[in-house]
Amino acid sequence: MALRHSEARPDVHSDSAHASTKIVIAGGFGAGKTTFVGAVSEIMPLRTEAMLTDASTAVDALEATPDKRTTTVAMDFGRITLEEDLVLYLFGTPGQRRFWFMWDDLVRGAIGAIVLVDCRRLEDSFAAVDFFEHRNLPFLVAVNEFDGAPRYPVAEVREALTLPAHIPVITVDARDRRSATDALIAVSEYALTTLAS
Known part of the structure; x- marks a missing residue:
């Protein structure tokens, strides 16, 4: 799959899309979902960002993201058209534990999810992995791949997260449109293959 117009943003009012689906972007606090x-x-x-407060510094681990000033308090929402006939609606989950009660509603109707992992805080990923495993999504x-963060082979990340062999593990640069698009294509293909079997 490819973007409809190279790297250009497609016409969002186009009636050419024939199918749409929902993909969830999840992960720990500061993993790069927004x-x-x-x-x-x-x-x-659509972003539901709020300023981090002094009260949250006791709860949220900010060591790996010292420049982070805001946090998602409900969700992020976006849209991307792949090919000419598939629209993906993207729902980013809040990463902080106190907002996890919203996840079931955000995930309802999704065909798949991406769990973004920050290897500096791998333990923050376990909750999202468990959430999707228990829901068979x-x-x-x-x-x-954060600048300055240690890089590990995906096989080591798989082992550290105790993931079964059938769950794909990839690298991504969340800041890069092409890299993020490739991740969305990968999860869409994996979800469609899994749901068809």
Whole structure:
């Protein structure tokens, strides 16, 4: 699959799309979900960002993301058209534990999910992996390659997360439109193959 017009943003009012589906972008706090949705969305993404407060510093691990000033408190929403006949609606989950009660509603109707992983805080990924495993929702793990963060082979990440061999593990740069699009294509293909079997 490819973008309809190279790297250009497609006409969001086009009636040529024949099918649409929902993909969830999940992961721990500061894993890059908002950045991912913003990098790939052909529409202005809907964001529900709030300023981090002094009260949240006792709860949220900010060491790996010292420049982070906001956090998602409900969801991120974006849209991308693949090929000429498939529209993906993207729903980014909030990463903080106190907002997890919303996940069931955000996931309802999705065909698949991407779990963004920050290898500096791998333990933050376990909850999202468990969530999708228990709901039998096809998902893949995308290791977000942050500048200056240690890089690990995907086989080591798979082992650290104790993922079965059938769950794809890929690398992604959540800031890069092409990289994020490739991840969406991968999860769409994996979800369709899984749901068809």
